[in-house]
Amino acid sequence: MKTTDGMSSGVSGAVPAEGRGRRARAADRGTRVLAEYRLEGDATAHGVAIGPTAMAVEGPAPDIDEAARADDPAHEQARLTEAIERSIRQVERLRDRLALLPEDSKLEIGSLLEVYRRMLGPSRLQRGIRQRIAQDGLLAEAAVRQEAEALAQAMLGGPGRPAPAGEDAAAAQRRAGEFREIGRRLVRNLGQMPFRSFNALPVGAVLVTEQLRPSDAALIDPSRIVAVVTEEGGSTDHTAIMLRALGIPAVLAVHGLMARVRDGATIVVDGSAGTVVIDPGEDTLAAARRGVADYARERQALGRLRRLPAKLSSGEKLQLQANLELPAELPLIAQSGASGIGLLRTEFLFINAQTMPDEDGQEAVYTEVIAAMAGDTTTIRVVDWGGEKQSEALTRAGLADAGDNLNPALGVRGLRLLLRHPAILETQFAAILRASAAGPVRVMLPMVTSAHEIREAREIYHRVARRLRRRGVKLGDTLPPLGIMAETPAAAIMGDALAQEAEFLAIGTNDLTMYTLAVDRASAEVASLYHPLHPAVLRLIQTVTEAALRQYRPISVCGEIAGDPRVVPLLIGLGLRSFSMTASAVPRVKRVVRALSFEDCRRLAHRVMQVSGVDEVTALIDAFAAGE
Numbered sequence: 001m002k003t004t005d006g007m008s009s010g011v012s013g014a015v016p017a018e019g020r021g022r023r024a025r026a027a028d029r030g031t032r033v034l035a036e037y038r039l040e041g042d043a044t045a046h047g048v049a050i051g052p053t054a055m056a057v058e059g060p061a062p063d064i065d066e067a068a069r070a071d072d073p074a075h076e077q078a079r080l081t082e083a084i085e086r087s088i089r090q091v092e093r094l095r096d097r098l099a100l101l102p103e104d105s106k107l108e109i110g111s112l113l114e115v116y117r118r119m120l121g122p123s124r125l126q127r128g129i130r131q132r133i134a135q136d137g138l139l140a141e142a143a144v145r146q147e148a149e150a151l152a153q154a155m156l157g158g159p160g161r162p163a164p165a166g167e168d169a170a171a172a173q174r175r176a177g178e179f180r181e182i183g184r185r186l187v188r189n190l191g192q193m194p195f196r197s198f199n200a201l202p203v204g205a206v207l208v209t210e211q212l213r214p215s216d217a218a219l220i221d222p223s224r225i226v227a228v229v230t231e232e233g234g235s236t237d238h239t240a241i242m243l244r245a246l247g248i249p250a251v252l253a254v255h256g257l258m259a260r261v262r263d264g265a266t267i268v269v270d271g272s273a274g275t276v277v278i279d280p281g282e283d284t285l286a287a288a289r290r291g292v293a294d295y296a297r298e299r300q301a302l303g304r305l306r307r308l309p310a311k312l313s314s315g316e317k318l319q320l321q322a323n324l325e326l327p328a329e330l331p332l333i334a335q336s337g338a339s340g341i342g343l344l345r346t347e348f349l350f351i352n353a354q355t356m357p358d359e360d361g362q363e364a365v366y367t368e369v370i371a372a373m374a375g376d377t378t379t380i381r382v383v384d385w386g387g388e389k390q391s392e393a394l395t396r397a398g399l400a401d402a403g404d405n406l407n408p409a410l411g412v413r414g415l416r417l418l419l420r421h422p423a424i425l426e427t428q429f430a431a432i433l434r435a436s437a438a439g440p441v442r443v444m445l446p447m448v449t450s451a452h453e454i455r456e457a458r459e460i461y462h463r464v465a466r467r468l469r470r471r472g473v474k475l476g477d478t479l480p481p482l483g484i485m486a487e488t489p490a491a492a493i494m495g496d497a498l499a500q501e502a503e504f505l506a507i508g509t510n511d512l513t514m515y516t517l518a519v520d521r522a523s524a525e526v527a528s529l530y531h532p533l534h535p536a537v538l539r540l541i542q543t544v545t546e547a548a549l550r551q552y553r554p555i556s557v558c559g560e561i562a563g564d565p566r567v568v569p570l571l572i573g574l575g576l577r578s579f580s581m582t583a584s585a586v587p588r589v590k591r592v593v594r595a596l597s598f599e600d601c602r603r604l605a606h607r608v609m610q611v612s613g614v615d616e617v618t619a620l621i622d623a624f625a626a627g628e
């Protein structure tokens, strides 16, 4: 996110005829010929747009006296209730507006509004705020601000917790942003302060603002606003996700923007390159017009892809599935063209819970997800707790031992934790088995290192099934397949033995990279050493893939690299056919694979497996992606 000082390609260099004419006329009239001014920020949402800027500014945040004590806590609680109700009405109104949006934006934004709606319900946030009013005697505004900030900080790695890195950091930032956003909304509603209006923005304008909240983004009408540029924010926050969903080209975190831009100035926004050009010269404008046309064509093509099968040009069929972290993502998955869920992370059931989720509650959630897949398989991973993932419910129940470990990622986590406390596993197995009446399911065990662990878990699985049958629950003759995550070097190296015990395998490249390279994925300190394309990791992927194929076991990849269109050809060349990824990656991966032949992928994999450095691997896959 650096800021480059102004340059003037519009004044120097080759100038097209149209540009020469315009400038000459301007000079004739004595108008100042403006040099274009280029700034850089986070490339947030693809696409190029040109338009007049429309500045949207909000009044200042209210002053809050954090030290003041409430004379009447009951009155503060009542004010809070009113502000919550008002906020709920606003979120509902935002939801009503969804009908006006294009299908895919509707879904992404709907998911976020659903999160907001839940936070405004009987949530941990609300409980915390009420407690601060009751116990500390705070004014409602101070209680809201303090509680929202405390929860946001906890997401980012509170006391005794490591700050998340990589993808986890981005997700944590988003969660933190959700708490802050709801906090700000409540505070404004407590003070009955107005919100910014987007109704009066001119059609075809580029919205320029210091900061855009996700709920503001939900108010943007993509048929009026052609691009968004902000001084604050970043490409992984919720606003960014929403702008991507709306298909509005966007560059966020453009330092120095507000000081440079003026209302009505022409601006070119390149959301793919992360650049904005204020008062562009004719060369820049001509290039931008080409970019606008290319972007429109690309969107149309991706939309058409959703309905096309995922197969190589040489005919081999692939399976592209989605990873799911929250049920709210379900509509996105349906839209993405994914054929089922390759990894349902069940940690969300535990993360904000004060008590352990019970069998009925879990069953209801799994049933909702499985039913939404309408016949496509849902792979449910039993809770992968410990390491960088913390749960208040498990800690309160005295079940999370991570605190005793100097090295939580190597301690009592994943399946180890579940086998030490089989009641958690029994409840979860029972809920999944009951929910399996709603459609095809697979059950997956995390963090496996030995065949013995799988056998132990399978015994529990069958015991739970017997108990359910005794209770009169109807289960089919064969239970849903029980498989494993291959995410430790031990699991990959012992692939043959493990594949004899497990009915399927899914390679978790996020953890596999961490354990293979001895690099904590949650530590910013060593983030530069974290390389999923390290040849050591690739060799383990190859080893376990070949082992699974020898044992006729289905194998997939569900780590982040499964959604990287540059890497998927290599994985195909290594023998993989099934990939589970974030829903939004499915169409792009599909586009790439449909143009590939298996023979090309195999040759790429052969070349990659000869080299010994990450840089060489990266150069080879980049050259392949560039068609070299």
Ligand SMILES: C=C(OP(=O)(O)O)C(=O)O
Binding pocket: 343, 345, 384, 487, 507, 508, 509, 510, 511, 512, 558, 559, 560
């Ligand atoms: C998918 C994986 O699991 P998680 O990221 O949930 O730990 C992985 O480790 O690659």
